Amino acid sequence: MEENIRDGRPIISIIKKLRRFKKDFKRMNAPEGLFERCNGCGDLVPKNKIGERFYTCPECDYHFNISSGDRMNMLLDEYKVINRTYKFINPIDFPGYKAKYKENRKKSGLREGILTVEGYLNGIKLVAVALDNRFFMGSMGSYIGEEITRAFEYAGKRDLPILIFSTSGGARMQEGIFSLMQMAKTSIAVERYGETKNLYISCMTNPTTGGVTASFASLGDIMLAEPGALIGFAGARVIKETIKGELPEDFQRAEFLKEKGFLDEIVHRKDMKEYIYKLLKLHGYRSCKG
Numbered sequence: 432m433e434e435n436i437r438d439g440r441p442i443i444s445i446i447k448k449l450r451r452f453k454k455d456f457k458r459m460n461a462p463e464g465l466f467e468r469c470n471g472c473g474d475l476v477p478k479n480k481i482g483e484r485f486y487t488c489p490e491c492d493y494h495f496n497i498s499s500g501d502r503m504n505m506l507l508d509e510y511k512v513i514n515r516t517y518k519f520i521n522p523i524d525f526p527g528y529k530a531k532y533k534e535n536r537k538k539s540g541l542r543e544g545i546l547t548v549e550g551y552l553n554g555i556k557l558v559a560v561a562l563d564n565r566f567f568m569g570s571m572g573s574y575i576g577e578e579i580t581r582a583f584e585y586a587g588k589r590d591l592p593i594l595i596f597s598t599s600g601g602a603r604m605q606e607g608i609f610s611l612m613q614m615a616k617t618s619i620a621v622e623r624y625g626e627t628k629n630l631y632i633s634c635m636t637n638p639t640t641g642g643v644t645a646s647f648a649s650l651g652d653i654m655l656a657e658p659g660a661l662i663g664f665a666g667a668r669v670i671k672e673t674i675k676g677e678l679p680e681d682f683q684r685a686e687f688l689k690e691k692g693f694l695d696e697i698v699h700r701k702d703m704k705e706y707i708y709k710l711l712k713l714h715g716y717r718s719c720k721g
């Protein structure tokens with residue numbers, strides 16, 4: 432302890448803490464809703480700055496979760512929603528599912544955790560799908576499985592490329608085996624779509640886990656992710672307990688997965704539109720406008 436005091440570390444850390452407290456205190460007393468706590472660096476950052484930077488932190492580049500609608504608005508010139516055939520089902524009569532569904536619906540303003548559109552990216556026509564983790568953590572139940580399958584069929588029939596942004600807690604446990612079945616169903620849909628020789632770009636965003644990682648999200652012709660995204664099947668704690676060993680520090684992070692060859696590229700959100708545009712052009716897709 433004495434040694435630590437002598438080299439000045441505790442004093443520096445106290446000063447640092449005090450500075451941060453002062454900064455936070457000032458911001459906390461600003462009008463409500465102007466700041467947001469960043470999960471990356473822990474700072475309170477002005478919401479307008481985050482918005483200007485495609486919902487990333489100006490201090491540390493942390494990518495905040497965004498809604499499926501914001502995702503489409505950021506990427507596409509224009510679009511129309513397709514495949515909306517939603518009907519609530521409780522296939523295994525899971526107790527409390529309907530009530531929880533209603534609660535999620537009220538809280539998020541969404542009907543389900545997925546948005547499928549047909550639109551244009553810099554004039555190139557495509558089908559785009561985004562999961563939305565404000566609704567049941569973007570977990571895949573029968574409905575999401577069906578909408579993903581239909582999106583592939585729709586794109587395949589029209590010779591369009593497809594782009595899927597995943598964010599998910601995995602299979603929807605309230606639907607039991609019916610949600611697990613969606614893994615096989617969506618994987619077959621990807622396979623059939625592949626026979627049409629069109630391009631499927633999968634982009635994994637924070638977090639993509641469980642049955643979504645273990646099915647369509649990992650089957651892209653091109654695999655992208657956003658920086659720092661947590662991507663995995665089982666949670667790190669479960670794996671650690673199972674193998675009874677230590678895990679690498681950046682385990683299940685996009686950067687680690689790219690190093691191991693699971694991802695083709697990690698793309699910052701601000702560069703995503705241009706990057707996808709280049710990929711589409713490289714694969715022979717052309718602007719239908721002008």
Ligand SMILES: [Zn+2]
Binds near residue numbers: 473
């Ligand atoms: Zn930050």
